[in-house]
Amino acid sequence: MFVTLWRMITFGFQNFFRNIWLSLITVLIVVLNLFLMSLVSGLNVVGQQTLTAVRQKVDLSVYFIPTTSEQRVDQIRQELLRKPEVQSIRLITRAEHLQELKKSAVDKGLVDAAIDALGDNPLGAGLVITSKTLDGYGAIANTLKDPKYQSIIEDTGNNFQTNQTVISRLSLIVNRVQVATLWLTLLFAVIAILMVFNTIRVAIYSQREEIGIMKLVGASDAFVRGPFVITSLLYGLVASILVTAVLVPILSLTNPFFAQFFAGYDINVLGYVREHLWTILGLEVAVGCGLSVISSLFAIGRYLRV
Amino acid sequence: MVTFEHVTKTYQRRNVGLEDVSVNIEAGEFVSIVGQSGSGKTTFAKLIIAEEKADKGHITIGGWNITHIKHHEIPTLRRQIGVVFQDFKLLPKKTLFENVAFALEVAGERATRIKSVVPQVLKIVGLEQKMDRYPDQVSGGEQQRVVIARALVHRPKLLVADEPTGNLDSINAQEIIALLKKINEFGTTVVLVTHNREIVNMLHKRVITLDHGHVIADQQAGKYLL
CATH class of the missing domain: 3.30.70.3040 (Alpha-Beta Plaits)
Incomplete structure (x- = not known):
């Protein structure tokens, strides 16, 4: 059991590093989508904070x-x-x-x-x-x-x-802005999910012959699937760490502009991110890994029928 | 070892793979399955490793009726059969050692045994010096020898070779056939699927000739008829 698990993990890492270009491109796409999702979620948070601040001003x-x-x-x-x-x-x-x-x-x-x-x-x-x-x-x-x-x-x-x-009037505007940002967030989330799913699908499609060979040599479905799940987990993990690592410096650079824009309001985006850094990283990892793993599980299924 | 009883396999648009084929291959035999393209040779090999399922009849491998084999049982069957393919089917991102070891790893073999057995098998096929290379770093003949090593490493009682010389020049082809004969001499049943007249005539072993999915000849120490 442990031997099989260890082999699946080893093959997953091998798969990631020996197909390094494929891995880099896949990670890049996951990074872009996670960044997009983070940006939209961030805007949502800023929007909510702004509306709360406006409410408090009344x-x-x-x-x-x-x-x-x-x-x-x-x-x-x-x-x-x-x-x-x-x-x-x-x-x-x-x-x-x-x-x-x-x-x-x-x-x-x-x-x-x-x-x-x-x-x-x-x-x-x-x-x-x-x-x-x-x-x-x-x-x-x-x-x-x-x-x-x-x-x-x-x-x-x-x-x-x-x-x-x-x-x-203000109440009406606030409610409409809330609904609009919610729909926008959902729309971008759906686009990001589809893009990540498709990228993983293409990555697995390019290795479909190898999946067939593994099956013909006597590998069980789980033994074939395991390494791909580990590789997908790595895609998600690397991408989410990269996104968080990129997000903080970008926010540090743009924070003075935010501060100027929200002068007089109690809104500090960088402070919020620093305060919730581990939660944000955790969410990025959960979303990145979750999306990649679920995508790979779906994508690999059709090539296991050998 | 291998028994086909009135086996029929039809593909889409009523393309006949095999029709009412009955064959019995005894343990330790070396059997050549010959015929022209579309005669059903590859279907015969695919049915043995459960890559295809028969529409009618019964298939028994080593006493195991695999006619209605369940999906989760297929890996167990394949781990007991060595398979050699025309297009090698080596994992391109694994070294020659890792390709051979993979057949043992899927079966849950211990790492220490894998480390001792794989170099021995690679030595038998003359590739112990190249075990750290990747498939694209060796010749076609060498790749096919790796495939044979992978098929042998778990000591199967049955070896199915589907056009193993199809992508090789005559010298490499002779070497591969010599290797298969040697394997057979050690007691492994060999089913060789080929359309290479020269090789079949040279072997002087049992020949089953297929044509349009039917067995038209089954000769002991036979020759290529078509």
Whole structure:
């Protein structure tokens, strides 16, 4: 049993190295396809991260009339936190509200002059609400239309309506982008699988006479199949290591462009790859070897009927 | 050793390979199967090694009825028969040593025995000095001798040689036939499929003549009739 297994492994390695050009070409094709799959999967991850980042950028700010006490605002915050669609609520005190206004004002002197003229902070406290989903903002906005909140909320109505329209559009775009990337990933995956299958098929086709000879000399189906499976395993293993080895330097080179493109968003592609390097390598090996081995098992079957 | 009882083999479009052929070859015999192209000689050889299956009749090899042999039993049968092909059928990416060793490796033979037996067999066929070469690095005659070595290495009781001299010049052909005679003298049953008149007439052994799938002559110490 072990002798047979050892021989199959030895023949598999011999087959790989003694048909080195065939092996190199096959590995190259598997590399290209794994690279393509990695690229599409990477884009999918970046897309998902971007959409998550965009979602996180969306929030609903509610400011109350200055006479509303901060205790009351905090009470409203506690009430809203109990709503299932609410993810988090940040309370903005009146002082913080004023600081934000000063920061964003073009003419800070003018703001200071106006405050001095009024003699007191004219701004009320506020709440910055984040929803778990984009659709959740509509429900939160509806809750805030309740008369018990309406009477103390400054500037409601139209503002919510406008935000709601923008949020609905954004939600629609996000959903469509998600569906499109999913289909694109599937399409490229199918193309890659077919290309790898065909390459292995051609590699085995070129050795069909040898398979016939092995059978005529008395080799069992398993003894013929085994070395080809080992060789295919090597194709997948070498290809997946090469892809991972190529992917990291490419990402290192392109990372500054990504960082520039996603400025202000918490997206770090290189960091993600470094953090998940072993998982990515494992996935590459699993996909590369799995595809090659399954392809060879299918391809070799027809030549075993000698 | 080999018994064909009313064996018929028909290919697609009603091409007759063999039709109602009954032959009995005893252990230790040297039998030439002769006939023109399309007479059924190669079908006869292919039926012995279960490369083809008979449509009708019964085939028995060494007491084993292989008429309805199962796919997984075929390797066991082939490991008991030595086969020599016209086109050599050597594995091009294996050395001469590895080609001969392969016949033992498929049978699960121990590595130590393979290392001792293979050089001995290669010595018998005069190739012990070239065992590390690849098939494309030796001549046609030498390739055929490797094939004979591979067919002999597991000491089969039956050797089937299908046109073993077809791709060789007359000198190499004579050498191969001499080798087959020697193998037969050691007790191995040899079935030689050929259309080489000169060789058959020189052998003075049993000759079975086929024509259009039928046995038209079966002579002890016979000659090429057609």
